[in-house]
C-alpha cells in the first residue's frame with residue numbers, strides 16, 4: 001500500500017484529460033487500492049486518478065459515514081435523469097481549505113466497469129451524485145473552481161500559490 005501525493009490547483013497537470021482504461025490489470029487494481037488508502041488518509045470522500053498524476057479514467061469514492069463502502073469506477077459515463085438541479089458546497093483535496101457552492105444535475109445514471117472488468121450501472125442522487133460528477137470532472141481536466149466567478153477563482157489561486165511558495 002502507498003500514500004500518493006495529491007496535485008494542487010493551479011497545477012496544470014490537473015488539466016490533463018484522462019485516457020480510458022483499456023485493460024483492468026494488476027497495475028490498475030494496485031492504483032485503485034493506493035487511491036482508496038490516499039483518499040481515506042486525507043480524509044476525503046472521493047479521489048480521481050488525475051489528482052494523483054495518473055491520467056487514466058479511474059475514480060474511487062466512499063460516501064458512507066464510517067469509511068465502510070469503497071466504490072471504484074473505471075471508464076465511467078454519466079447521463080442526467082430529469083431536469084432537477086441541486087446546489088452543494090463543494091470542496092476538493094486539490095483545492096484544500098476552500099468551499100464554494102456548485103449547481104449540478106441531481107439525479108444521474110452512471111455506467112462504468114468494476115475492478116473485475118465487469119460493466120455495471122447505477123443511479124445516484126444527493127451526495128453520491130455530486131461526488132461522481134465532481135470526480136468525472138477531474139478526469140476531464142476540470143475543477144469545481146471552474147464553476148465560480150473568475151474573481152473568486154483568482155483569489156483562491158493566489159492564496160494557494162502563496163502557500164506553495166512558503167512550502168517550497
Ligand code: GNR
Nearest residue numbers: 044045046047090091092093134
Ligand atoms: O472530499 C471531498 N469532499 C467533497 C465535498 C463536496 C463535494 C465534493 C467533494 S469531493 C472531495 C474529494 C475530492 O477532491 N475529490 O476529487
Ligand code: NI
Nearest residue numbers: 091092093094
Ligand atoms: Ni476534487
